[in-house]
Amino acid sequence: MRPSVCDKMKLSIDHKSPVPLHIQAEQLLRDLIKDPAYKAGKLLPNEVELAKKLAISRTTLRQAINKLVYEELLIRKKGFGTKVATSKISSKAMNWLSFSQEMKARGITVKNYELHVSWVFPDDTVAGFFEIGTEKKIVKMERLRGSAEDPFVYFISYFHPRLGLTGEEDFKRPLYEMLEEEYSAVANLSKEELSAISADKFIAGKLEIDTGSPVLLRKRFVYDQGERPMEYNIGYYKAESFVYTVESRRS
Known part of the structure; x- marks a missing residue:
């Protein structure tokens, strides 16, 4: 023994x-x-x-x-x-970066567990943000990402049809780097909403946690240099693996 x-x-x-x-x-x-x-x-x-x-x-x-x-x-x-407890990944809200850039800056190697790209009809919320109708399909990307040990975030991104994405892009690359180099779409402004939710059965399955476990919901609204909407992003983070840090300075 x-x-x-x-x-x-x-x-x-x-x-x-x-x-x-x-x-x-x-x-x-x-x-x-x-x-x-x-x-x-x-x-x-x-x-x-x-x-x-x-x-x-x-x-x-x-x-x-x-x-x-x-x-x-x-x-x-x-x-x-x-x-x-696994070490918590920290995200600072000072100068926003793509997820890949955030993790690289902290010396963390990102593993892609799942990557799905499809064409979907936007719901009213996404269509309203993009200021388009719901009858035209747009590109939707879903990614399950994490450390070498386990996944800790599930992303869903929708892209404005104005960008001209085909769905055949290499989404394994840093997203905003790819959009800028291939489509001259420069992400310039990010607005975010954070909230705490309980994981439903689908999200719990993706993040390998119990249904009802705490999850950080992070919505990111990304605009180009002309302040036109270009990406609607939703991230579900495993609470025990991620902490969101806000840094502010008194003027």
Whole structure:
């Protein structure tokens, strides 16, 4: 039988130490979650087994776990277990970039899990933004993207027919770079709306989370240099993997 990470690390509590047991347990957990196996998403040892191994009560162990959950280092789901929280991706609202550019600026390699391009009739909301009728089809792009470990955002983009897209473009390239180089469409202004929602069955399936889990909904309205609408974008971000940061300076 292969030894567990706990066995290899020889976790133990010094019951003669003046340091409180829950503080010792907390430090052991901090050391434990640094192990690559747990960073990769492996569940932490069962509370009953771990408490028994450390010769402490479950109440003491849970006090230590709660501290790390509060610090967003651990995620605990009822009936599932406790695991290391993935590092949150940060997006700053100062100088907006395409998603690829945002992630590149933070040293994160983006993985494309799904890419779908189709021609659809716009609904009233999208048609109203583009100031067009609903009877003419436009290009719709859907992308499921994330880190090497798992997907954390599902995008839906609609494009104004004025751009002249064919649907055959290489959407794996940074979007605004491609639009500028191939269609001379320069994205100059972005207006955004942010809200918190619960994931429905479809979004939960895409992001590999439970239905009803919190999701950040980010709507982006993109305009060209003449302030004409060019893209209507909707992004569904896995809440545990993404934080949106707003930076402002007093004038």
